[in-house]
Amino acid sequence: MKVLIHAIENFVFFNTILTLVGFFAAYLLKSNANRLRLKPYLLARFFSLAIILPTILSAWLVAAVFLPESLLQQDVFQTAHTSPLHELHLLGDLTAKLEPFLAYLTFVFVASAVSFAVISTVRSYFRVENIVKKLEMNAPVPPPEKIDLVETIAANHQIEVGLVMSRFPFSFVWGFNRSKLLLSSGLLCLLNEAEIEGVLEHEAAHHYRRDNLAKLLLNFACYTSLAFSLSRMILKWRAAEVEMICDEVATARTCFPLEIADALVKLRRQCLTLEPGFSTKATSAFVPEDVPSLERRVFRLLTFADAPPNLSKVLGMSRPRRNDKLILVAVFTITLTGIIVFQPLVIHQLAEALVQFFG
Numbered sequence: 142m143k144v145l146i147h148a149i150e151n152f153v154f155f156n157t158i159l160t161l162v163g164f165f166a167a168y169l170l171k172s173n174a175n176r177l178r179l180k181p182y183l184l185a186r187f188f189s190l191a192i193i194l195p196t197i198l199s200a201w202l203v204a205a206v207f208l209p210e211s212l213l214q215q216d217v218f219q220t221a222h223t224s225p226l227h228e229l230h231l232l233g234d235l236t237a238k239l240e241p242f243l244a245y246l247t248f249v250f251v252a253s254a255v256s257f258a259v260i261s262t263v264r265s266y267f268r269v270e271n272i273v274k275k276l277e278m279n280a281p282v283p284p285p286e287k288i289d290l291v292e293t294i295a296a297n298h299q300i301e302v303g304l305v306m307s308r309f310p311f312s313f314v315w316g317f318n319r320s321k322l323l324l325s326s327g328l329l330c331l332l333n334e335a336e337i338e339g340v341l342e343h344e345a346a347h348h349y350r351r352d353n354l355a356k357l358l359l360n361f362a363c364y365t366s367l368a369f370s371l372s373r374m375i376l377k378w379r380a381a382e383v384e385m386i387c388d389e390v391a392t393a394r395t396c397f398p399l400e401i402a403d404a405l406v407k408l409r410r411q412c413l414t415l416e417p418g419f420s421t422k423a424t425s426a427f428v429p430e431d432v433p434s435l436e437r438r439v440f441r442l443l444t445f446a447d448a449p450p451n452l453s454k455v456l457g458m459s460r461p462r463r464n465d466k467l468i469l470v471a472v473f474t475i476t477l478t479g480i481i482v483f484q485p486l487v488i489h490q491l492a493e494a495l496v497q498f499f500g
Contacts (some may be wrong), residue, residue, distance in 0.1 A: 151492075152203045156366040159195035164371040167191040171378055182458050188379035189359060192372050196362045197473060204477055206492045209485035217357035267332035280306040290334055295322060298345040302438040306330075310408050312340055312427055314347045317354040331411055332404050339401035343427060349459040352383055359372065381434055384427070386458050388438055393455040398445035405429075405439055408440070 167188055174184060178373045239279075288304070295302040300314075301321040310328035314320045322344055329337060347353070359379070365374035408428045429435045481490055 148207050151206065152199050153365075153367060153482035155492075156195050156199035157368050159198055160366040160368040160372055162192035163195050164368065164375060167327050167375045167378065181382040181389070185379050185382035185386060188375050188382065189355070192359050192379070193362050193373050196365045197469065199365075201473055201477055202488065202492060205480050208477075208481055209489055212481065212485070269338070280308050280326050281330050282306075283326050287334060288328045290337060291324070294338060294341045294345070298348065300345060300348050310411050312344055314344050314353060317351070319359065320348045320353065322348070327411075328408070331407055333400075333407070335395070335397050335400040336404040336407070336484050339391050339395050339397045340404050340427060342394045343387045343401065346390035346457060346459045347383075347389035350383075350387075351461045352387075355461075356380070381429070381437075384429065384434075385438055385441060388442055391451050392442065392445045392454050393450045393452045394418075396449060398442040402439045402442040405442075406434060409435055428495045 170179070170184065170187055170333055283304075291304070301319075303315075303321055303323045305311075305323060307325045308327040310325055310331050312322070312324035312328055314321050315420045322341070324340075324344075328340070332340065356376075359376055363369050363376055366372065388401060391401055397400075405428060412428065429438065
């Protein structure tokens with residue numbers, strides 16, 4: 142238990158430092174995205190790495206530091222360990238006077254981080270409850286041809302659809318593995334068929350990309366360091382880029398960039414008309430909450446009218462990149478195994494030197 146607490150202390154320490162580095166890099170890239178002409182797809186991938194890599198690298202560092210002592214015999218470890226031994230390992234010299242308070246604090250942080258991640262995930266799903274509260278038995282019924290259009294597109298993408306009778310216009314993909322598209326009768330009544338097709342293709346892109354699952358994993362990764370507020374900011378930047386990616390996919394599939402832009406403006410205006418100060422987050426991620434994001438997406442859609450995206454290139458954006466995950470797992474395992482087998486104490490000593498430097 143003592144070793145576990147010390148491992149967590151070091152994990153949080155390294156993760157916080159790497160998260161600060163990742164945030165600085167993400168901020169610089171975001172600030173210069175226009176000048177560098179970076180596409181939303183590249184930005185979203187970089188933001189994902191800025192969130193997840195600090196956690197992975199910190200786990201790798203802690204494993205490389207602590208495993209050798211448990212795998213090597215004690216006499217072999219003490220003989221090979223030429224740097225001063227620390228009673229509490231790595232952070233011992235810096236935190237010995239704070240024990241056992243620091244251990245309790247570490248435990249509270251881990252418990253709080255997990256709780257925040259769970260609460261954040263649950264809160265995002267409460268938007269369905271908010272929608273249910275807005276159900277209206279007397280809501281207008283969409284025309285049959287629009288319902289047929291929804292069923293046809295849903296069948297093409299093999300995604301289930303749930304139609305909610307409500308005058309509030311909304312649409313979003315619900316679930317992680319077997320997603321379901323939820324949309325309201327108010328949305329179908331408000332938009333024309335071309336606009337509906339654009340919105341549905343946008344949501345289908347989220348379905349294919351498994352964006353809900355990716356967001357869940359990244360959300361948990363955000364709370365593994367003391368700088369979780371910065372990670373959450375990067376996650377918000379990523380979400381904005383993902384919406385633009387799905388806009389591009391929808392445009393490539395439908396050739397309706399202007400209609401998708403019209404749908405954005407109509408839905409935003411309708412939400413504000415139905416309820417002043419209304420938060421679109423409670424109904425649909427398709428409609429951005431802030432005006433700058435709305436303007437950015439509309440402007441980009443307008444550019445597609447003159448230069449439509451290439452369908453073959455864009456389709457790759459609508460698929461989850463499983464190879465990336467396999468590569469990360471392979472690199473993590475192979476490098477960690479190689480270090481432990483051939484140079485078991487090199488990372489251990491480098492990590493201690495790093496902690497002493499910051500101390």
